[in-house]
């Protein structure tokens with residue numbers, strides 16, 4: 277995906293560029309090409325970006341650590357403010373307010389569609405990754421942890437005790 281020149285958008289019909297895509301992103305490993313569409317509109321002081329994307333990624337289950345495939349789908353839109361970056365101020369106290377957290381681009385700069393789609397896909401990756409809702413996780417049964425005879429003997433003692441209790445006469 278080619279970078280879009282922000283000032284060039286003003287010369288286009290409806291100050292807007294829209295296109296479909298189907299390709300692998302360099303920054304994100306996916307099983308299938310990422311496909312979708314993207315529209316970038318210049319609205320004077322800001323860009324209005326709308327897009328959709330669809331792909332399949334391989335994730336590792338948080339419970340059993342097995343890999344599984346997960347379909348990522350998104351429909352997203354974002355406003356990106358156009359303003360020149362502030363020159364760095366040395367020695368001054370840096371205050372971070374909410375405005376700094378909003379995405380901005382210089383009005384004469386470039387918009388990188390692949391970067392935007394990459395960010396949206398990252399946000400769409402589930403927090404809690406499970407291969408299956410009922411995944412029972414790693415098998416922690418005693419035989420697997422200590423492996424064998426040792427355990428059998430200890431459990432044999434318990435089994436014998438259970439049997440004794442079972443055979444004892446119920447209290448009257």
Ligand SMILES: [Zn+2]
Nearest residue numbers: 337340407411
């Ligand atoms: Zn699992």
